[in-house]
Amino acid sequence: MLARAGATALALLLISRLLGVIRESVQAAAFGASGFGDIVVLMLALPDWLTGISIAGGLAYVLLPHWAALEQQPHSVTNVARLQRQIAKTLLGGGALAGLAIGIAAPVLPEWLAPGLPLNLTSDAIAGLRWSAIALPLALIAALWSTRLQHEHDFAGLYSANLVVNTMLITGMIAMGSLYGALSTPHEMGVVLFCAMAGRLAWQGVRLSKLKPQILVASEAPMPALKLPPVASWVWAALASGLPLALPFAARSLASSSGEGSLVTFNYAWKLVELPLVLAVQVVASLSFPSLTRAFAARSEVFSSVRKSFALSWAMGCATASALVVASPALSQILFGWGRMTPDALARISDWSAIGAWGLLPQALTAVGLTVLATLRKMRSAVFAYAIALMFLVASGSQWQSGAQLMWIMNISSLFVATSVLSTIRRALNERTDQGPWLPWREMLCPLAVTCLAGTFTVPTDSRVVGISAAVLAGAITIAAAWLSGPTLREAVRQ
Numbered sequence: 001m002l003a004r005a006g007a008t009a010l011a012l013l014l015i016s017r018l019l020g021v022i023r024e025s026v027q028a029a030a031f032g033a034s035g036f037g038d039i040v041v042l043m044l045a046l047p048d049w050l051t052g053i054s055i056a057g058g059l060a061y062v063l064l065p066h067w068a069a070l071e072q073q074p075h076s077v078t079n080v081a082r083l084q085r086q087i088a089k090t091l092l093g094g095g096a097l098a099g100l101a102i103g104i105a106a107p108v109l110p111e112w113l114a115p116g117l118p119l120n121l122t123s124d125a126i127a128g129l130r131w132s133a134i135a136l137p138l139a140l141i142a143a144l145w146s147t148r149l150q151h152e153h154d155f156a157g158l159y160s161a162n163l164v165v166n167t168m169l170i171t172g173m174i175a176m177g178s179l180y181g182a183l184s185t186p187h188e189m190g191v192v193l194f195c196a197m198a199g200r201l202a203w204q205g206v207r208l209s210k211l212k213p214q215i216l217v218a219s220e221a222p223m224p225a226l227k228l229p230p231v232a233s234w235v236w237a238a239l240a241s242g243l244p245l246a247l248p249f250a251a252r253s254l255a256s257s258s259g260e261g262s263l264v265t266f267n268y269a270w271k272l273v274e275l276p277l278v279l280a281v282q283v284v285a286s287l288s289f290p291s292l293t294r295a296f297a298a299r300s301e302v303f304s305s306v307r308k309s310f311a312l313s314w315a316m317g318c319a320t321a322s323a324l325v326v327a328s329p330a331l332s333q334i335l336f337g338w339g340r341m342t343p344d345a346l347a348r349i350s351d352w353s354a355i356g357a358w359g360l361l362p363q364a365l366t367a368v369g370l371t372v373l374a375t376l377r378k379m380r381s382a383v384f385a386y387a388i389a390l391m392f393l394v395a396s397g398s399q400w401q402s403g404a405q406l407m408w409i410m411n412i413s414s415l416f417v418a419t420s421v422l423s424t425i426r427r428a429l430n431e432r433t434d435q436g437p438w439l440p441w442r443e444m445l446c447p448l449a450v451t452c453l454a455g456t457f458t459v460p461t462d463s464r465v466v467g468i469s470a471a472v473l474a475g476a477i478t479i480a481a482a483w484l485s486g487p488t489l490r491e492a493v494r495q
Contacts, residue, residue: 012159017278019166021335024271029339030173033261033348035121038114040189041252041264043128044169047139047197049249050098053242055091055140055234059147062237063087067151084148091144095137102133114263116256124186131190138197145204157207164203168196240379243386247393247413248274251406254397265345266403268336269352272328273359276320281364284313303429303438308492309368311440315482315489317364318447322454322478323471324357330459330467348403354458355407361451362411362418369421376428385420389413443486450481 027044031037067080102109110117110125117125142161149158172192248270255266324331332350373379396409422439429438454474459467482489 012156012163014279016159016162016166017275019163019170021271021275023166023170024268025335025338026170026173028264028268028336028341031264032340033265033342033345034340035117035260036124037261037264038117038256039121039125039128039186041267042114042125043132043186043189044193045249046129046132047135047193049245050136051139051143052245053249054238055143058234058237058241059143060150060237060241062234063147064151080151084144088141088144091140092137095140099133099136102136103130106130106133113253114256115253116259116262118260121260127186128190131186131193134190135193135197138194138201142197142200142204145201145208149204149207154207157204161200161204161207165196165200168199169193172196236380236383239383239387243383243390246390247386247410250390250393251397251410254394254401255403255406257401258403261345262403265348266352266406268332269349269356269403269407272324272331272335272349272353273356276324277360277363280316280320281313281360281367284309284316284367304491306368306372306425306429306438307440307488309371310365310438311443311482311486311488312492313364313368314361314440314444315447315479317360318451318482319475319478321357321360322451323475324360325354325451325455326457326474327459327467327471328354328357330464330471334464334468352403352407355404356410358455359407359411359414361448362414365418366414366421369418369425372425373421373428376425378424378428381424382417382421385417389417392416440486440488443482443488446485447478447482450478454478 027037027040031040067083106126106129109129110122114125146158146161169192172195176188252263252266252270256263329350332346332353336349337346370382373382393409393413397406400406400409459470
């Protein structure tokens with residue numbers, strides 16, 4: 001049953017991410033690389049982004065173990081539900097205040113979030129930000145309910161909620177006739193955004209009501225007051241989950257300084273990098289987490305488990321980087337080359353994503369490294385590394401604001417974080433020679449060499465079929481090189 005649930009969760013996660021790419025493709029067709037496209041990207045992303053950097057990851061890191069402890073006490077289900085309602089009230093109040101602050105500050109926020117917008121679109125940007133402020137409380141409650149669904153192991157409900165919100169956004173944009181008709185207004189997009197957020201909450205509410213009848217029912221018996229986890233736990237959890245999300249958001253805003261449409265162009269280029277990162281690299285890291293935790297708990301074959309996880313993640317990182325470098329023109333054309341997107345914008349998306357593809361290599365190491373640090377409970381070093389990387393990005397991006405330069409800065413930042421994470425792991429494991437190396441660096445050289453070789457080839461944009469075929473071939477050759485370079489990857493796959 002657990003295997004079936006895991007397969008269902010993985011399938012829904014993949015479908016959700018692919019539907020997210022389709023949503024971005026529809027946005028590209030509807031609004032192109034225009035100033036209004038910048039506004040739409042900003043207003044649709046802002047509620048979930050603010051939720052992600054503030055409390056989404058923190059809720060999982062803090063509440064899941066806390067709820068697990070509550071279930072060992074009398075009135076376990078009631079206590080969990082009481083704490084959920086208590087936090088929901090706090091989030092609603094905090095979200096309303098934050099939304100009010102955004103609404104008041106909306107006239108000055110475009111200068112910070114999208115400085116390249118022309119003056120004639122300022123009023124549209126203000127209206128879009130205020131709709132994002134209205135949707136913020138809904139996003140905060142959705143994050144809490146997602147954590148509860150995760151706690152109850154309802155992974156189908158957890159991941160299908162993203163399908164609901166993306167489907168409603170796609171349907172709304174198509175229904176407004178924005179693909180080839182007149183551009184919509186920020187108020188029309190705001191209504192679509194609000195309905196999508198409300199639809200996600202409605203779906204999550206249905207899933208929660210089916211789990212246990214007691215979840216949404218208050219207890220009539222007197223209960224002692226519940227203590228929330230300490231503030232320090234919330235702060236470190238929020239920083240660990242939020243800072244990685246801040247890097248691409250900050251880079252996107254910095255890219256906007258290059259002029260109208262630069263924000264949306266950088267956004268689509270980053271989506272091409274983010275897709276293999278999420279679908280391949282981070283999925284591998286998630287699948288490796290159980291074996292790592294068991295190995296550390298049993299203090300048996302620790303180095304072997306870590307080595308296999310790194311080998312698998314590195315192979316996927318190199319393979320996806322090879323494929324993206326070779327086929328970025330074709331992928332850009334397939335996903336974004338329709339509707340209002342111009343050839344110049346497509347060329348920039350292709351060039352910038354090809355640069356960003358090299359960042360998949362350090363991020364492949366970081367993805368597994370963070371799971372190791374989480375198991376060792378040494379996440380603070382990663383938090384500091386991401387904070388330094390963010391400051392470096394902001395400081396450098398104020399001088400170099402083109403999309404290509406920002407992608408290289410992102411790559412350097414990712415390399416710094418990966419180096420810091422690996423350094424912390426090395427000190428924590430205090431490597432012993434009788435267990436062998438914990439990082440299979442010699443076996444990592446062969447797929448890296450193939451990726452570097454793939455970086456010298458690019459398939460023209462007008463050859464979509466050839467481009468995709470070349471991407472598949474480049475990825476397959478890279479995986480074969482990793483497979484033949486040593487036994488670690490083969491052992492990881494068998495495991």
